[in-house]
Amino acid sequence: MGQTSRRANSSSRKDILDKCLINIIIKDCQPVSIVEDVGFREMLQVLEPSYAIPSRKALKEMIAKKYDEEKQNMKAKLLTTTAISLTADMCTSINMDAYLAVTGHFIADTKLCTTVLGVTRSVINDWGISEKVRCLVTDGGRT
Structure with a gap:
């Protein structure tokens, strides 16, 4: 034993x-x-x-x-919110690969939450939030 x-x-x-x-x-x-x-x-x-x-x-x-x-946990959290705002930002890796980071901002349990969701338009569909997105904000490539 x-x-x-x-x-x-x-x-x-x-x-x-x-x-x-x-x-x-x-x-x-x-x-x-x-x-x-x-x-x-x-x-x-x-x-x-x-x-x-x-x-x-x-x-x-x-x-x-x-x-x-973690993705499933975040999806469950996103299901509880009524609205999500997105920001997008271009970034470049050390190897000069370009990425578009999409970040979701939403209120959960009276607390502002921010999470990086992904890198393309299909992200919205993949995360199942197409009906909740209110806006997508970018900085026009400025840093």
């Missing part, structure tokens, strides 16, 4: 560490390849020697799952 309990604990510990790793990548804009960095691996080995670091492929799958979960 002690062995089963220990396995359950190590499994839940791995889940916690995996979630923390995903959050580091997402919140700190770290590349998925961080799991291959020698210093990062050494640090994890010191902190949690038994932790099996996920592969890049496994991490990408976990991040995609996290995105789907």
Whole structure:
């Protein structure tokens, strides 16, 4: 019985560490390849020697799952609002790739909420808010 309990604990510990790793990548804009960095691996080995670091492929799958979960949560929140205003802004990556960021602004539980929704017109349909959008504001390319 002690062995089963220990396995359950190590499994839940791995889940916690995996979630923390995903959050580091997402919140700190770290590349998925961080799991291959020698210093990062050494640090994890010191902190949690038994932790099996996920592969890049496994991490990408976990991040995609996290995105789907967060998107569903946000869609549920958007269903509760009556109106959404959008702003759009062009931005350029370090590689000179251009992106159009669409941000939704709405009131939920008497609190102003802002969330980046996506990058194209299909975003409005994809998020199921076409009947709620009141306006789309851009800055005309000014910074």
